[in-house]
Amino acid sequence: MSSAREAADALRRVVSRAREDATEGEPSAEAIDELARLAGVLGRTVDMVAGEDGGAVRQRAAELATAIAAHRDQRTR
Secondary structure (H helix, E strand, C coil): CCHHHHHHHHHHHHHHHHHHHCECCECCHHHHHHHHHHHHHHHHHHHHHHCCCCCHHHHHHHHHHHHHHHHHHHHCC
């Protein structure tokens, strides 16, 4: 199995757990946190594979992680 397929399967497990943990239709903060961490890991991994240090992908992934965390904060107030 390819690494990309394994990553997609792991993401599906996160989504499945989030649905199970959801209360009153609200996703769990823990699942959203996990997705934010995943965004950061993906950006760092792309930069590592591309041989870049602090490249544009890592920066955009960090911005996405921040946006996801902000969304979590808004939804869990």
